[in-house]
Amino acid sequence: MNKRQAASTLAARLKLTSVLERVGSRPALAVLLYHRILKPEGHRYDAGVIEATPEQFDAQMAMLKKRHSVLDPDELTDVVTNPRKLRHLRVAITFDDAYRDNYDHAFPILASHGLRATFFAPTRYLGTRRIPWWDQIAWAVRNARKSELRLTYPAELVARVDERDPEPAIRAVIRAYTRGGPEVDLARYLAAVEEACELRLPDEVDDRQFMSWEEAREMERAGMAIGSHTHSHGILANMSAADQKRECEESRSRLKEGSLSAETLAYPVGNRRTFSPTTVRCAREAGYRCAFSNYGGINVPDRMDPFDVRRIGMSLDVDVPELRMKLVLSGLAGRELW
Ligand SMILES: [Zn+2]
Incomplete structure (x- = not known):
């Protein structure tokens, strides 16, 4: 247990966290970002994108349900485009890459808590045996x-x-x-x-790693949303304007042809160097209502940018008391803390 976890656990035990939660918060939007929900032991691919085991994710969702008002995907788009509607801290849950475990593990856990999340899918990988x-x-x-x-x-x-x-x-x-x-x-x-x-990299694998189109549709029927994570998952800012436009449009049209909503976009990788004003223009022109980045931070009404919605990256070593403390302190301060 690190110092932050120890302090968060002690604060929860002493009911200090509950007191802070009752103080209330500034109007703010905290968007959590996950990639994979799996046990890391014995993983054959990149374990660095596993941010919670199914047990951890279940405990985190139980905490969110109990302590916060969690937005569903439509409400999330609504507050991003109308930030004055925020009255206090609201939380939203998002996933990048549309891995198969999102369907196998995250989806049933979310549903069991009555929570809904947005899943951003790169259409080149959705339903295939390719690996990135x-x-x-x-x-x-x-x-x-x-x-x-x-x-x-x-x-x-x-x-x-x-x-x-x-x-x-x-x-x-x-x-x-x-x-x-x-x-x-x-x-x-x-x-x-x-x-x-001294080997050949596999382009495709036997154990499918991404959710199928039918699994994605089933998730939308249950209230989840499938957004776009572009088509190829390349770094948009490194591409010509024409290629960025194609990435944004092709992904959206393929998702729509597959009867998926594709109202929102998440920039691949998502740090500040991976998207530019040209990227934002292409995303707007392709018809997305908002787009999500990935370099930390929470969103407050005065600084809400619908094409740079900030997200908090999750991690396997974040436990429930630490996440709870992070949200309450960030809500009080109006910026990401802890
Ligand atoms: Zn990604």
Whole structure:
């Protein structure tokens, strides 16, 4: 247990958190962001995108249901576009990437608590057996034929793979790409990973990792919403305006053809460098009502930007007392705290 968790647990035990919750909050919107709900043990791909086990997610949802007023997807779009409607802290739940465990685990847990979330799907992956580059890299490092990986592109990297704990090596190899900036060519980087690991990266896998179109439709019938996460999940700001427009439009039209709502968008990766004023224009012109980023923060009426709705990234090491404290303090302060 880290210091923040210990302090949050003590505050909950002393009923201090309840007192703070009763004080009330500023008008604010806290949007939580998850990717995968799974047990990380024995995971074959990128465990870095697992942000809660099913048990943790269940406990977090129970807390949200009990302590907060959680918006459903339509209400979320409504307050983002009409922020003056916010009277106190409201919470919303979102998922990026539309992994299959969102259907298998998150969906029934949300439904059991009467909660509804928005799931952002990259249409190139939805319903396929493809895996994205970060899962390809994690798979490659886990299955590498060598215990010392040497990459020379985009920079020199030596990563030692500990068989019992390959996670540090996986993180290092993924980071070497994400920190490389827009000039790093993904195909060339993946070829370098193949060479370093002495294997071929799988494009498709037997154990389908993304939800199917029918599963997505079933979730919408139960009150969840499927938004767009573009078509290919590439970094929009690195593309030409024409390609950004195509990514935004193609994903939306495919989702609509599949009888899914696609009213909202989440920018792939989502930090400040991954979208630009051109991206926002393309998203608006494609017909999205709002778009979500991913670099932390909560939204207050004066600073609400419907095409840069801030989200709080979740993590496996956040426990319920810590999340509860984070929400109450952020609601009081009008900015992300704790
Ligand atoms: Zn994503």
